[in-house]
Amino acid sequence: MEKEFLLTLKLLTLLDSEYRWFTLAEIEKQIGVSDKTIRKIIDETKQELPPSIHIEISRGKGVILHYEKRNVAIGEVISSLYRQRTFYRLLDLLFAEGGRYSLEELADKLYMSASSLKKLIIRLNNHELKPYHLRIAYSMPEVKGSEINIRYFYLKLYYDAYEFSGWPFPGMDQAQIHEYITTVESENDIVYFLNAKRSLSFLAAIVITRVLQDKHADVPRGQYDWESSMLHSSVTALARTLEHRYSIHLPLDEIRFLQAMFSLSQYNYYDDAKIRTMVSMEKTNLVQIQEEKYQIVNHFLMLALAAYPAIDRTDRFIWEIGEFFEKLRLENALPDMTAISTSSLTEYVQRECRPLYQGVQACMQKWAQRYPAILYNDYHLTKLTLLISSSLRYKSKKAFLLIGEEFSIRHYVATLIKNEIGDELIINTSIMEGLTDEIIQKHGIDFVISTFPVKLTTVPVVIISTIPTKRDLDNIRQELI
Template identity: 60%
Template sequence: MDKEFKLASQLLTLLDTEQRWFTLAEIEKNLGLSDKTIRKMVEEINKQLPSTMTIEVSRGKGIFLQRDGRSRTVSEVISSMFRETIFYRLMNLLFTNVGRFSVEELAGAMFMSTSSLKKLIVQLNNNDLKPYKLRITYSTPMVKGDELNIRYFYWKLYGDAYEFTGWPFTKINFDFINQLITNIENEKKIVYFINSKRRLSFLVAIVLERVTKGKSVKITEGGYPWEKGAFHLPVKALAKVLEESFSIELLKSEIYFMQSLFSLSQYHYYEGSEMTPMKEVELHKDKEEYQMGNRLLTLLAKVYPNIDVKERFTLEIYEFFDKLLIDNAIPEWMTISKSNLTTYVQKECQQIYQEVQTCMQKWHTAYPSVLYNDFHLTKLTLLVRSSLRYKSKKAFLVIGEEFSIRHYIANLIKKEIGDQLIINTSIMKGLTDEMVQQHHIDFVISNFPVALKTVPVVIISTIPSKRDLDNIRKELLL
């Protein structure tokens, strides 16, 4: 992918995280660029930004992203910039003109020399396409590889390029495809998340484009009970409409392919659908994910006694395993599925991530043939993290600093932990077990050693670190 675009998107994303001036030193550290390169890049980016958005550079202050909070988002701008990259334009041409261009004709369509195009193809084959196990051929440039990987790659490409607005498929009517998906929503009494529904529209269009060009996927029928799946009949009905409208034949594998992504996409039952979490749980009984989910729930309960195991959490665990089984039925999904939150979760929820990983390792001994990866651990960590029930407790804060700093730290901890924690910062004549019990203190937070026997003591840095905050949260779980 274009190096300039990658750096520009990274810079815009960084500047959009906070409404403040970023020093050049901060930018250099995050992007690994020199002062001169950053200034030059800002000049080029400003030429592509809408009138309501600009990057200001000031000597002594640094760089500031000025934008109207009611105008286009930075993500929209990045999508628009992505559509202008050489990478996107080339891959789009190869998708819409399969086998129609010689390398010379393609170079002309890209306004490049043949030698430059060949160098670009080598670069893409060695980098951007490698994770998808794809490559571009040379004499008659085409994208080669497993058909599932090709479709997944283009699904992501068009999803990134037209994340919010626009429609890249000139021969296929968006409203028609969107209505077919709405029909499934109405039948199942569900609502797909807005971005999920949009991406499903892209999926159906990609299937149509590839099938009309004679390309088909291969999915093993016995890998998952497809015909018992919740979306099998609705997707089969959608496929029939497509066959009649476009004079094509959609084999079982094509239906399974679409069914997998209709199942994996995010949705919920809308209000008034008469579907309760308890009824949803019933839908999973007598299915493989039911036993799998119950085993993990038992393991999680031992680690997190206060986890909320009501119907909603239980249901999400069953759905997690249903989707995991679909991923296992299509091995290509396992090799390319990843989450942009994995790095964040591994860092910010390190303890829970590791504990969940240990639970899944124990779970795996009962189901050794079912594979999972960091993508699945990330989803499971967030699910567990959001379902932990903290007890309301009272803590006494002991900080060997002046009054203002003590209150600053108390507010900082409260902001990070929430209303479950009441912090006492009053001055006591002596921190003894008797005094702690008299004030009904559940535990003590201190930045120096405290000799107490009746309540736990959490030792923190003068300014609490993320690990310190996690240790405080842990006390609320006990």
């Protein structure tokens, strides 16, 4: 992605986070560029924004983004800007006509010099395409690499460019493809999330285009039981429909690729009763320990419950863990995709849920000693961390807050901690007649929160700053688990 566009994206995202004036110093710190560069980005971005959106810059105040939130989504504006970039126009052209033109002919189509195009290709190879293990050839430019990775890359490219509206596949009927996916939903009593359904329609169009170009996915033979999967018959029927409509042939590997992508997309079930039945069946199936797929789930549950006794062991939680490992096994049937799958939340989870993330990581490392052939990455650790975090049920505990400041400060900090932690924590700030293990036991204190070291042997002591930091709050939460 062009450096200038990345800076524009960061600027618009920051300005859209709050409706207020942002000082240039704030923006400089967040984006990591100089005051002069920020002004240049603003001037250039102003020229590309629609009339309904306006960036105002004022001496002494800073920068503010004006628009009516009821009628405009800033993400749609960003998608529009994305489609105007040279890198996007090049990749879009290569998707439809890659390998047909020389470097010079392609440069003419993009209204740029051959040397500039070559520089752009080098940058794309070293940055945007590298995480997908892809590259663009120079002599007859074309995206090269694993077919599954190419499809996954283009799915993300087109979704980013047309996330809210539009259709980048001329000659294909979006409404009809959408209807085919609706048939899959109705046959299985499921409903795909709106963004997932839109993404699947893009995927179907990408598969059709690539097959028409005689480019086929290769799904390695493995132990995954494709036929027993819930969506097998529906996706097979969908493939036959696509074959008939677009005069193509979809071999077994193509059908399995479609099945994997449809199964991995996010959906809900229409019928609550069906969910309850499936949850109950999953819990019953877990006792079938002779089957490896249930051994896989059981082994992780054993490790997770040992690490986090506060997990609420509901049937729903057990079912969700089973679903996670079923999808992990499915992704491993497409090893190319397992290597490149990512989550936009990984950085946030690693930062904001660090102790829990590290604990889940430790559990998976132990689990992997028994199942080394099943690969996972940060994307899967992120999903597991969020799943376990939402299932933790903290035991209500009582803490004594010990701060060597006046009462108003103690009261403020106690309120701050309560607001951050919630009702699971009862904080006592009253002055005691000395702080000994006997007094702590007398008042039923489970642990002490203090701004300085305290010698106690019966309960833990959490040391915090006068105004607790995020790390301090995480350490307090750990005492509730």
